Amino acid sequence: xxxxxxxxxxxxxxxxxxxxxxxxxxxxxxxxxxxxxxxxxxxxxxxxxxxxxxxxxxxxxxxxxxxxxxxxxxxxxxxxxxxxxxxxxxxxxxxxxxxxxxxxxxxxxxxxxxxxxxxxxxxxxxxxxxxxxxxxxxxxxxxxxxxxxxxxxxxxxxxxxxxxxxxxxxxxxxxxxxxxxxxxxxxxxxxxxxxxxxxxxxxxxxxxxxxxxxxxxxxxxxxxxxxxxxxxxxxxxxxxxxxxxxxxxxxxxxxxxxxxxxxxxxxxxxxxxxxxxxxxxxxxxxxxxxxxxxxxxxxxxxxxxxxxxxxxx
Numbered sequence: 001x002x003x004x005x006x007x008x009x010x011x012x013x014x015x016x017x018x019x020x021x022x023x024x025x026x027x028x029x030x031x032x033x034x035x036x037x038x039x040x041x042x043x044x045x046x047x048x049x050x051x052x053x054x055x056x057x058x059x060x061x062x063x064x065x066x067x068x069x070x071x072x073x074x075x076x077x078x079x080x081x082x083x084x085x086x087x088x089x090x091x092x093x094x095x096x097x098x099x100x101x102x103x104x105x106x107x108x109x110x111x112x113x114x115x116x117x118x119x120x121x122x123x124x125x126x127x128x129x130x131x132x133x134x135x136x137x138x139x140x141x142x143x144x145x146x147x148x149x150x151x152x153x154x155x156x157x158x159x160x161x162x163x164x165x166x167x168x169x170x171x172x173x174x175x176x177x178x179x180x181x182x183x184x185x186x187x188x189x190x191x192x193x194x195x196x197x198x199x200x201x202x203x204x205x206x207x208x209x210x211x212x213x214x215x216x217x218x219x220x221x222x223x224x225x226x227x228x229x230x231x232x233x234x235x236x237x238x239x240x241x242x243x244x245x246x247x248x249x250x251x252x253x254x255x256x257x258x259x260x261x262x263x264x265x266x267x268x269x270x271x272x273x274x275x276x277x278x279x280x281x282x283x284x285x286x287x288x289x290x291x292x293x294x295x296x297x298x299x300x301x302x303x304x305x306x307x308x309x310x311x312x313x
Contacts, residue, residue, distance in 0.1 A: 053080050094110070
């Protein structure tokens with residue numbers, strides 16, 4: 001496979017995964033912003049810090065204005081991580097590799113792009129209730145996931161697409177978890193009830209799973225277990241890294257160079273550390289340090305993958 005095509009497949013899925021992740025966060029925070037009894041001081045500042053390129057003064061300005069913050073995060077061209085910007089970059093990648101993706105995948109991305117750039121979309125964003133807009137966007141990105149899963153052949157291109165998806169998902173889980181635990185100084189001994197954690201769990205589509213799975217009163221540790229260690233939760237760090245290793249192994253088998261094999265060994269060492277970690281190890285190392293390690297190693301992996309397979313200089 002040409003490096004240009006592998007690069008576009010990887011980034012097509014990274015951009016679409018980032019869009020879906022952002023929309024889950026917007027959906028959750030928009031609904032919780034109306035719950036004045038529990039969120040009287042609701043702020044968009046944490047979301048803006050993760051998903052925007054805005055300077056601190058801009059973030060402060062939009063922190064308590066839901067409609068303005070949502071416009072910036074969804075439709076502002078000056079924000080390189082807005083849904084419109086991410087979709088445009090995803091479409092550019094898909095457009096150049098139409099022979100390597102299915103017609104359905106191309107149409108899914110293209111239709112989302114044109115819907116976002118329709119004049120009527122701006123009118124919808126100007127409405128008082130933005131929940132239907134967020135719902136529609138989220139449904140379209142979820143539809144993309146289903147379409148790629150059911151129509152794409154399971155060749156080397158699929159492996160690069162999955163590496164892009166899970167790379168982005170791992171970083172998002174680590175960032176959201178770090179931002180939530182930052183509010184309690186990463187203190188795992190500080191017990192918080194489930195309502196405190198529902199923002200994080202809803203953003204990761206894990207609230208219902210948590211209620212069905214965990215029975216002990218140690219809610220804070222349970223949340224750590226779910227978002228990092230639960231091998232059955234598709235947005236846990238342990239689950240994601242397992243999937244990444246599987247698809248990396250498939251890529252390396254098709255491109256068995258010394259550099260590729262070295263990358264696989266390095267990733268496997270990092271993954272093994274996470275796979276054998278438990279709550280006691282995380283406590284000893286410190287949750288903040290552990291999450292920083294995950295983000296640094298996944299970013300390093302992404303850069304090395306690009307240098308080896310995408311001809312980055």
